[in-house]
Amino acid sequence: MTAKPTGDRPPEDLPGEVDVVVVGAGIVGLATAYKIVLASPGTTVAVVEKESGPALHQTGRNSGVLHSGIYYKPGSLKAVTAGVGRAEMVEFCRTHDIRHDICGKVIVATSADELPRLDELNRRARANGVAAERIGPERLAEIEPHAAGIAALHVPETGIVNYTEVCEALTGELAARGVEVVYDAGVRSVTVAGERVRLITAAGDIEAGLMVNCAGLRSDQVAGMDPTVETDTHIVPFRGEYFELAEERRHLVKGLIYPVPDPSFPFLGVHLTRMVDGGVHAGPNAVLALAREGYTWTDVDLGQLRESLTDRGLWHLARLYWRTGAGEIWRSLNKAAFVKALQRLVPEIESSDLARSPAGVRAQALTSRGDLVDDFALVDGPASVHVLNAPSPAATASLRIGSTIAERVMEHIGP
Numbered sequence: 001m002t003a004k005p006t007g008d009r010p011p012e013d014l015p016g017e018v019d020v021v022v023v024g025a026g027i028v029g030l031a032t033a034y035k036i037v038l039a040s041p042g043t044t045v046a047v048v049e050k051e052s053g054p055a056l057h058q059t060g061r062n063s064g065v066l067h068s069g070i071y072y073k074p075g076s077l078k079a080v081t082a083g084v085g086r087a088e089m090v091e092f093c094r095t096h097d098i099r100h101d102i103c104g105k106v107i108v109a110t111s112a113d114e115l116p117r118l119d120e121l122n123r124r125a126r127a128n129g130v131a132a133e134r135i136g137p138e139r140l141a142e143i144e145p146h147a148a149g150i151a152a153l154h155v156p157e158t159g160i161v162n163y164t165e166v167c168e169a170l171t172g173e174l175a176a177r178g179v180e181v182v183y184d185a186g187v188r189s190v191t192v193a194g195e196r197v198r199l200i201t202a203a204g205d206i207e208a209g210l211m212v213n214c215a216g217l218r219s220d221q222v223a224g225m226d227p228t229v230e231t232d233t234h235i236v237p238f239r240g241e242y243f244e245l246a247e248e249r250r251h252l253v254k255g256l257i258y259p260v261p262d263p264s265f266p267f268l269g270v271h272l273t274r275m276v277d278g279g280v281h282a283g284p285n286a287v288l289a290l291a292r293e294g295y296t297w298t299d300v301d302l303g304q305l306r307e308s309l310t311d312r313g314l315w316h317l318a319r320l321y322w323r324t325g326a327g328e329i330w331r332s333l334n335k336a337a338f339v340k341a342l343q344r345l346v347p348e349i350e351s352s353d354l355a356r357s358p359a360g361v362r363a364q365a366l367t368s369r370g371d372l373v374d375d376f377a378l379v380d381g382p383a384s385v386h387v388l389n390a391p392s393p394a395a396t397a398s399l400r401i402g403s404t405i406a407e408r409v410m411e412h413i414g415p
């Protein structure tokens, strides 16, 4: 069947018809496409992406941590996929010559009131099968000589990688298997007729037996275009801002230094992260972004702003967490406050050691009642699978998430 373009541009690169079309060339979309063709080499797959390259949003703007799976509720998809997903990601890096380092991390308690939460994390580590050791200040000083702390958890399996480099390897694997990743092809609308789905994109139309929505910060908008699914969740964009440590101060951080997280808040608190290129990042904080891809305070989308201001779920959340939220905004606007949070972990860090570096925006799903969706969330339509929540550790676990989605795809279309 020939594609009849209703978008602005002719469908030069867009196959008119495939078995499966994946929306979004972030790490979840690319890993999913890869796992589908591995599971069923005869299946024709295309990936459509609104930007001009892969990994330009969450995947290319994150901390680059290979998470161990310590934080997550035992039995949750996050807990189940993080451990196996990390091992699979490390193996993928090895076989594809991608820079990575299993440098380990410490989660540091700096006051006595944090000790019960540190012990609870230790219990979670055991429940999730993650190796972790409760250590005292002497051992902490051996691992991270500049970190402050009265106790810590040492998690040796945690590592670092650059997920953009992983995506480059994935696009190479896809090209070798005949899967086209079509850029500048933002999906504008979706129609479903019987068991076929038709996408109108900026690069033309494409028809498929199944659509897999991996649109990250816009996954709720793409789900909203599918007339066959109803969802109770929507995405709230939370910006995470970073500073970078000056080169001559990088020696203050050997691996990864994290605070004990607030268990009722979905983010981990500002931490110090060594990157694979040798740099050290400090952050991210968590402030409401004023646009889906709102990387600075001046990136404002009036539609998004209206959506946020009239979002009853978000107001409910704001009432619950106003104190934490106010602290995050204060740290965003005031470098001294950000530095103070870091000094709890490494007292020698000074404001002059830190320069701003690019921010990321997290896609966090929220229900209409204002509950944060904690776990990964997938919803099926007759001709679609929607990934409605894929926050951290979804980059770590992406290959495993891709396998889970590929299994669902096979149930829909057959091997």
Ligand SMILES: Cc1cc2nc3c(=O)[nH]c(=O)nc-3n(C[C@H](O)[C@H](O)[C@H](O)COP(=O)(O)OP(=O)(O)OC[C@H]3O[C@@H](n4cnc5c(N)ncnc54)[C@H](O)[C@@H]3O)c2cc1C
Binding pocket: 023, 024, 025, 026, 027, 028, 029, 048, 049, 050, 051, 054, 055, 056, 057, 058, 059, 060, 061, 062, 063, 064, 065, 066, 067, 185, 186, 187, 188, 214, 215, 216, 217, 218, 219, 222, 240, 284, 359, 360, 361, 362, 363, 390, 391, 392, 393, 394, 395, 396, 397
């Ligand atoms: C600040 C920050 C730090 C993080 N740190 C870590 C970490 O250390 N370790 C970890 O494991 N995870 C981390 N995460 C989480 C991780 O980055 C995400 O879970 C993961 O990248 C999600 O991948 P994705 O493919 O779902 O989304 P994205 O990478 O956002 O990809 C979605 C893609 O869909 C495209 N798209 C959107 N709308 C459309 C449309 N209409 N048509 C076509 N394409 C569309 C977008 O352009 C984008 O390329 C972090 C996230 C952030 C923001």
